[in-house]
Amino acid sequence: MLRATFKSLLAHKLRMAMSAFAIVLGVAFVSGTFVFTDTLNSSFTDLFRQTAPDVTVRPEKAEAAAAGGFTGSDTRVVPADLVDTLAALPGVARADGDVSDQSTFIIGKDGKVVGGNGAPGVAANYNDAPAADGSPIVTITAGVAPTGPGELLLDEKSAATAGYAIGDTVRLVTSGAQPSVTGTMVGTVRFGESGNLVGATLTIMDTATAQQLYLGGADAFNDIAVTGDGSLSNQQLRDAVTAALPAGFEALDDQQIATENENQLQQGLSFITTFLLVFAAVALIVGSFLILNTFSIIVAQRSRELALFRALGASRRQVTRSVLFEALVVGLVGSTVGLLLGFALALGLKALFGAIGLDLSAAGLVFQWRTVAVAYAVGVLITLVAAYLPARHAAKVPPVAAMRDDVAIPESSMHRRLVGGTALTVLGAGLMVWALAFGGGLPPLGGGVFAVFIGVALLSPVIGRPIVTAIAWPYSRLFGTVGVLARENARRNPRRTAATASALMIGLALVTTMAVLGQSTKSSVDELVSTDLKADYVVSNAVQSPFSATIAAQIAEVPGVTAAVPERFGSAKVNGQQTLVAGFDGDQFGRVVAINVKSGDLQTGDDGILVTDTRAATDGWRVGDTVTVDLPAGPAVLRVAGIIATSNFVGADIVLPLAALEAGGVAAMDSLVYVDRAPGADPAAVSAAIGTVLADLPTVTLKDQKAFADSQRAPVDQLLAIIYALLGLAVIIAVLGIVNTLALSVIERTREVGLLRAVGMSRRQLRSMVRLESVAIAVLGAVLGVLLGLVFGISLQRALSGQGFAVLSVPVLQLVVFVVLSGLIGVLAAVFPARRAARMDVLRAITTD
Amino acid sequence: MSTNSSSAPMPTRHGNAAARAIDLRKVYGSGDTQVTALDGVTVEFRPGEFTAIMGPSGSGKSTLMHCLAALDDATSGQVFVGEADLTSLGDKELTRIRRDRIGFVFQAFNLVPTLTAMENITLPMDIAGRKPNKEWLDTVINTVGLSDRLDHKPSQLSGGQQQRVACARALASRPDIVFADEPTGNLDSVSGAEVLGFLRRSVQEFGQTVVMVTHDPNAAGYADRVLFLGDGHIVDEMNEPTSERVLDRMKSFDGAAHAGQVT
């Protein structure tokens, strides 16, 4: 029995390979995701390990800032005399003061920023303090240490990328009081042991210069690195240091620093992991349809053989198991290939992230047994689950069938399917309506969408038939008998046609949902800019990191500018909950952006906050209430000055006045500056004058309303492109499903094909018959998918209308293109099966049994 | 339409019959499309006997065999294989009976195309998870004369050779009874004679019980006994048949039944 199964598997290599391909893609995604994120994780962990000294002393951080990471930098410092105090403690070998900054970018010889795209531009003072593992944190690899203002070192890689050699004048942009800085490069450094900065750039200067640039010239440090003499463990050293610290400072050992960093890292990584795994899931779900179909057809074709097994004494269980065994082998092979492909995928991801600034070239791929286990578990499990129904079905073959010519496994009636499918669809639709009409929120909406999805998939054999008839309506007119035959072929096995089309349906439903949401976002952006943005210009930083507050001040001085209003962002614990907060002065901001004030007003003073109505509702705040906000320096008690409607320009649920942020220890760095022009001023002259202010800062750009809208739409397009590319995989799997079904149908209809040929059908006619059937199936999937996607997209847009999707916009042309493309996909999918049908030998075709 | 009454003259000895049917009825379909394929058949097959079942096309020969061989269930009546009453058994027990006590030879050979001749022969034992008896297997293989073809796939064998493989498969597990449905229907006369000769020898030399459905009077000539079926009834029986006597008997059937006969 096992042998017979095995041989059957070998005999059906090609079709098995095609269904295995679905598993290969899904598993490749899963394992690629794991390998890549493990690699990222270990690169950063390495980095952290190479950076943390034995004990770090710093101003005490509010719990929120330590756990969640405050995105603005901390302005509070450690006094310089503490360094000597600590160095004199017993068990301490040395103590070194560190000054550092995360937004100092190197401008290359070509005038372009080196790195960027989210990776920090690190600047630090020079010292040769070692990390906890004893290795130097930075090593000078060429030249000498910087000794005065105007001397600096760059890391080797950034120097090479920027095109600087020792002796060259280097330009920097900083977020400090002095936004543009130049200096002479006097050498290069290597960071840690490997020089792996994961895309960040590193500039080193002497301590006095760093203090001048980043600490306003104060003789102080951001933190102090304490190195033990080896007589104490790092924990003991930490306790000894803590005992010697004045109030307001804290000491952390290397493990604590590493944990803190890793917690932050995990938050960042979990997004990437989730994103990629969602696509893996889509690929696997679509793939399971392909597997289910392939196995159903193989079982149908082998029914005579299976009946023979039954006649010769095989039990139902044995028949089921033999089919499942085939699935097991397909799953194992698919998982293995998928795992290997996953490594390739991880390499690709690494290169991709390298291209956008997260340089991992120094890191080797990290391979964990967990990845292998998950890959096989997922691959094999999905295959077995998908093959289970066909396997169960196979056991229903009556033994008598072995004696008959017209073998057919009895089909269970469509009745249960019809009832179940209708019930699910109605239930799902009800849930969606309820969620939309009564504000049930996203979870019930998602549940409804899922139920409708499954319901429609179940119903597809029933609803698919009339749709196929409609799609193939012009066939008989255009293609005569060939068209009629193609239409009937597409209709004769509704389950098979539907299952094949369902795979494409899922892919296209997702694509359409994304297209609707994407288009709505873009329209919403346009709408928002035209209605809410009162400012004439927006100044922002191209590398998504904040810039010096002096820029806003300088722009305000430009003749013809009536207002230059800065906005900042940070993250803080508000009323016990980690929250993104915006910083601006309400009365100023109201002049450049339309804000819908629900109650209170925008006059916040220095101690008033603005909150959105949604957040006010969840936390039960009213105007005049007091709210505690944990800032780096500690908790600040502020009062609610105004309740406003959610706005994309505000971009956060809580707004703090700039003074409150600065008092709380958040560096004065702006993310955006809104600029208003005097009514009579010449636009060209004003923008030219602002341009002069920004001339030294290639990372900061000035945009008028139109350019700003364009720049806000661009990321939507980029994200859509990535999502389309990933969903494209699901579509490829679906296409393979069509190829598989058609190829198998052609083999199954060998006798019929032979008959058609015998009565005079030409090869060309035969090919177009197969092609037309394929087009009908593909368009069926596309139509169902686009319809479902429209429903899902529109309801999601409705549900999210308050969150940047205010305007519904359906990309009709794009959807039509999807359907037409699907038809073309149908033509493509038919190439191989059609050729196979046309090649069939007439005689063999009519004599085969 | 048979002129005979539904209770055909049948011996009703009990005890050591290899298989028997009592008042067996089989009805296909329902309502307008209802067909009574077997209409109260009572029959017995003695161990070590070679029985041929003959009759015009559509008379119910195949149906009778399927019911006797636990491939299909009866509408009413009883079927015994040995002492086991098939009508009272569930799928599990029926499967076991097919596996352990019954062998089949089909008109269309029904070999698994992906397996070699040898693998096809041992397939029933494979399914049962049993080791074939080496000696017996050699005996069977030598008797069918296939020793040099065992590694061939069915597609590399002639029709006669394929059917001999099928015969070997039916005998290899030493079943109590072998059923053959028109085993020579797809063969030329020389190959057909080989297969029939082999079935005959298995009865003579190994004491095998064989039940064979056939159209061919020559084939019936190899049997110990011939049962004539007409319109779902047993209409006659002949012991020690020769092809001439069988042919004569068939000619004496009424013309209507004759007309439907396919050869």
Ligand SMILES: Nc1ncnc2c1ncn2[C@@H]1O[C@H](COP(=O)(O)OP(=O)(O)O)[C@@H](O)[C@H]1O
């Ligand atoms: N699966 C079936 N469904 C309906 N009618 C059947 C089926 N199998 C056989 N019959 C009918 O039962 C009668 C006996 O058939 P069968 O036993 O195959 O005859 P024979 O083998 O003698 O030619 C015929 O009328 C045939 O049409």
Ligand SMILES: [Mg+2]
């Ligand atoms: Mg028959």
